[in-house]
Amino acid sequence: MIAAPDPEKMFQVSRAELAVFHRDVYKLLVDLELLLGIAKGLGEDNQRSFQALYTANQMVNVCDPAQPETFPVAQALASKFFGQRGGESQHTIHAMGHCHIDTAWLWPFKETVRKCARSWVTVVQLMERNPEFIFACSQAQQLEWVRSYYPGLHARLQEFACRGQFVPVGGTWVEMDGNLPSGESMVRQFLQGQNFFRQEFGKMCSEFWLPDTFGYSAQLPQIMRSCGIKRFLTQKLSWNLVNSFPHHTFFWEGLDGSQVLAHFPPGDSYGMQGSVEEVLKTVAKNRDKGRTNHSAFLFGFGDGGGGPTQTMVDRLKRLCNTDGLPRVQLSSPERLFSALEGHSEQLCTWVGELFLELHNGTYTTHAQIKKGNRECERILHDVELLSSLALARSAQFLYPAALLQDLWRLLLLTQFHDVVTGSCIQLVAEEAICHYEDIRSHGNTLLSAAAAALCAGEPGPEGLLIVNTLPWKRTEVLALPRSGGAHSLALVTVPSMGFAPAPTPTSLQPLLPQQPVFVVQETDSSVTLDNGIIRVRLDPTGRLTSLVLVASGREAIAEGAMGNQFVLFDDVPLYWDAWDVMDYHLETRKPVLGQAGTLAVGTEGGVRGSAWFLLQISPNSRLSQEVVLDVGCPYVRFHTEVHWHEAHKFLKVEFPARVRSPQATYEVQFGHLQRPTHYNTSWDWAQFEVWAHRWMDLSEHGFGLALLNDCKYGASVRGNVLSLSLLRAPKSPDATVDMGRHEFTYALMPHKGSFQDAGVIPAAYSLNFPLLALPAPGPAPAAAWSAFSVSSPAVVLETVKQAETSPQGRTLLLRLYEAHGSHTDCWLHTSLPVQEAVLCDLLERRDPTGPLLLRDNRLKLTFTPFQVQSLLLVLQPPPN
Incomplete structure (x- = not known):
């Protein structure tokens, strides 16, 4: 339906007329239209x-x-x-003006700036003429654009906000995708959005407003509650392709048990026009009749902007309380939710994610955007940590708060639900990729500046600083730059959230007691890689014939099957090309068969062993891959390069596991959840393609197999086959999407016991957050140093940054979460000079209970399953 844009398309105005507006005639037409609508x-x-x-x-x-x-x-x-009135039992419809504007979609960001101005000028005129008219407006980014480019209009919006007619809603920087951004990115959406609304309009939002995104993470209720929001509105689940969602008003319970009041306008739209048909549909389609007697009615042209018109307002005014119809009142989000809360004792509860049974191709479409998003989330994480450490250790270092805010806002902008999903035109995708380049460039500069500050005062020639930005000690193989542009492999050990000096060629760690990697090429051209933890066997075409956990001798690949099997599918959705992948694509599965003799040994062993091969996917597309096993590493990596030139094809890689389980586990923001591996019900069947972040796992009692990745999101486990979605080739609205060269890495990790005890979570973090080898202006400090460590493997210290409101910049914000799904106590240890520690919410507002007990630079924290906690650490002034 939505084709790629034609840049040569022309329009011609053939006629223009002047007309006289007859208000009496207009009123009669509105009345006749409504009467005929009631009759019908x-x-x-x-x-x-x-x-x-x-x-x-x-x-x-x-x-x-x-x-x-x-x-x-x-x-x-x-x-x-x-004028004939209805009874007191009539359903009340809360009509709110709305103008959903996609921050980018079939138009670039700069056109959205103009759309906002045009739409909101119309809204201002409506508010002037209709004092009872109330307009709800989301997305701080759009208001920031108006503030910057149209300050007079912004001032008028502030004026009407004071009157209660212009109501900021949502609380986020943009209406982001509800699945793909990381947990920290979702927190920053609210942090930046709520701070903007408070600064510009004097109050923060009490409703999370996300009408048009493609599913909703099970961690959103907890994030909402900790950002001062306990109400949620959307309508997108009405688009479900298979099952009708059973509620319009209900309590939504998240992964940690947090609850918010959720409301879906029963008219199943955010662009109503005030017709009688829409009003009656709002009552007839309400799936919570008897439990509640109030519903939202969002009216105004949307997606491309425009918003409400005077005719829509007049229709709704006329229908305010007419016998035979529900009550209609021009209302506000506050009035609606207050009414719903007043009669909420009979509402049902939905637990877990709100999965949209449509648009699941967006987990894969536009791989370069997905990769840019994941990389920039990592870069900003690393920059904030290193800048925080430099702030704590150096009196001269200035934390780059303003620049980091700008970079975060760029990233948050690209997480809009038609950008990070890839469902946008080529011009938008190119802009997003440019934004990622800006974040990378500035991020690398900031990393170098922080490393220089950490090494300040050290005399001597330049050196290398090896930095670990994760909260656990790591011993890994790292390629270190040497003179002349060469690199050498070294086994390095770096403490948690700290650094160590780079080893010199004469001080490389011996491999013992760890077994070196052995690489053997058999007479049949197959290759075996073995590091004493896992043993990998590749057939002559590069497929995985065996993956053994050495200590137990347990085989992870299903009997008679091949792992690392690339598979092509025909991918022709019914309607939305870039958005959808249909279940019938699974019937077109075609394994991509390699040619024997292309497998060759790459690195011959020691600290690293590898083999590589070439694969012709089709006459137009090819793939090369290096399979890598490092000393001491519990997983085998697959470094992949694809030259992709296809039309309506879907490329995946499959791993049949010697594991049986009715459920698989997938990482989501700040935690994980289970989804079925079978199609027992239509709800199970509708999840034939799902999303995950850095890992998914299929486990039975005592053994499992985890599939990790560094930039992919689409996934599935069907029966015993783990499948990672790699590339698509839709042709609209961007005819060039995914064409060209791609690089990505995934990894396979067999494990004993549960994935929690086996360390799948830290392994996936390590794959996504490589150790950093940063040049230092002087020699790296002689001794290793750690800033933070956590005593429990169930607790992840996710973020360290400067607090938003920090006197003299000497307060750090730490964010931790419980990752295993357990109740746990843990000790947070720091070597920084902490003066005071206090818990806070996600908006960094201090807990009124006061400071925590700090003993020997240690804090005791107690977590419930999947709980996210934030902590403010006030640092002592550095010595002069």
Whole structure:
């Protein structure tokens, strides 16, 4: 339906006319339109329907267009009908003006700036003419654009916000995708959004407003609650392709048990126009009749902007309380949710994610955007940590707060639900990729500056600083730059959230007690890689024939099957090309078969062993891959390069596991959840393609197999086959999407016991957050140093940054979460000079209970399953 744009498309104006507006005629037309809508909508079995029809007929009889004096007679007939009131039991519809503007979609960001201005000028005129009209507006980014480019309009919006007519909602920087951004990115959406609304409009939002995104993470309720929001509105689940979602008003319970009041407008739209048909649909389609008697009605042209019109407002005013219809009132989000909360004792509860049974191709579409998003989330994480450490250790270092805010806002902008999903035109995708380049460039500069500050005062020649930005000690193989542009492999050990000096060629760690990697090429050209932890066997075409956990001898690949099997599918969705992948694509599975003899040994062993091969995917597309096993590493990596030139094809890689389980586990923001591996019900079947972040796992008692990745999101586990979605080739709205060269890495990790005890979570973090080898202006400090460590493997220290409101910049914000799904106590240890520690919410507002007990630079923290906690650490002034 939505084709790629034609840059040569031309339009011609053939006629223009001036017209005189006759308000009396307009009012009669509105009344007639509504009366005919009532007659049609209520049907011939309803007496009120006939009353409406006869009233309209009488109006036509008495009204003569050539005699304006007859108009008041006709209007009096209509007023008599609409003045007949309904009973107290009637359903109340809360009509709110709205103008959903996609921050980018079929137009670039700069066009959205103009869309906002045009739409909100119209809204201002409506608010001036209609004091009872209330307009709800989301997305701080759009308001920031208006503030920057149209300051006069922004001032008017502030004025109407003070009157209560212009109501900022949502609390986020943009209406982001609800699945793909990381947990920290979602926190920053609220942090930046709520701070903006407070600064510019004097109050923060109490509703999370996300009407048009493609599913909703199970961690959103907890994030909302900790950002001062306990109400949620969307309508997108009405688009479900298979199952009808059973509620319109309900409590939504998240992964940690947090609850918010959720409301889906029963009219299943955010762009109503005030017709009788829409009003009646809002009541008829409400799936919570009897439990609640209030519903939202969002009216105004949306997606491309425009917003409400005077005609829409007039229709709704006329329907305010008419017998035979629900009550209609021009209302606000506050009035709606207050009414719902007042009668919420009978509402049902939905636990877990709100999975949209449509648009699941967006987990894979536009791989370069997905990769840019993941990389920039990592870069900003690393920059904030290193800058925080430099701030704590150096009196001269200035934390780059303003620049980091700008970079975060760029990243948050690209997480809009039609950008990070890849469902946008080529021009938008190119802009997003440019934003990622800006974040990378500035991020690398900031990393170098922080490293220089950490090494300040050290005399001597330049050196290398090896930095670990994760909260656990790591011993890994790292390629270190040497003179002349060469690199050498070294086994390095770096403490948690700290650094160590780079080893010199004469001080490389011996491999013992760890077994070196052995690489053996057999006479049949197959290759075996073995590091004493896992043993990998590749057939002559590069497929995985065996993956053994050495200590137990347990085989991870299903008997008679091949792992690392690339598979092509035909991918022709019914309707939305870039958005959808349909279940019937699974019927077109075609394994990509390699040619024997292309497998060769790469690195021959020691600290690293590898083999590589070439694979012709099709006449137009090819793939090369290096399979890498490092000393001491519990997983085998697959470094992949693809040259992709296809049309409506879907590339995946499959790993049949020697594991049986009815459920698989997938990482989500700040935690994980289980989804079925079978198709017992239509709800199970609808999840044939799902999303995950850095890992997914299939486990039975005592053994499992985890599939990790560094930039992919689409995934599935069907039966015993783990499948990672790699590339798509839709042709609209971007005809060039995914064409060209791609690089990515995934990894396979067999494990004993549960994935929690086996360390799948830290392994996936390590794959995504490589150790950093940063040049230092002087020699790296002689001794290793750690800033933070956590005593429990169940607790992840996710973020370290400067607090938003920090006197003299000497307060750090730490964010931790419980990752295993357990109740746990842990000790947070720091070597920084901490003066005071206090818990806070995600908006960094201090807990009123006061400071925590700090003992020997240690804090005791208690977590419930998947709980996110934030902590403010006030640092002592550095020595002069």
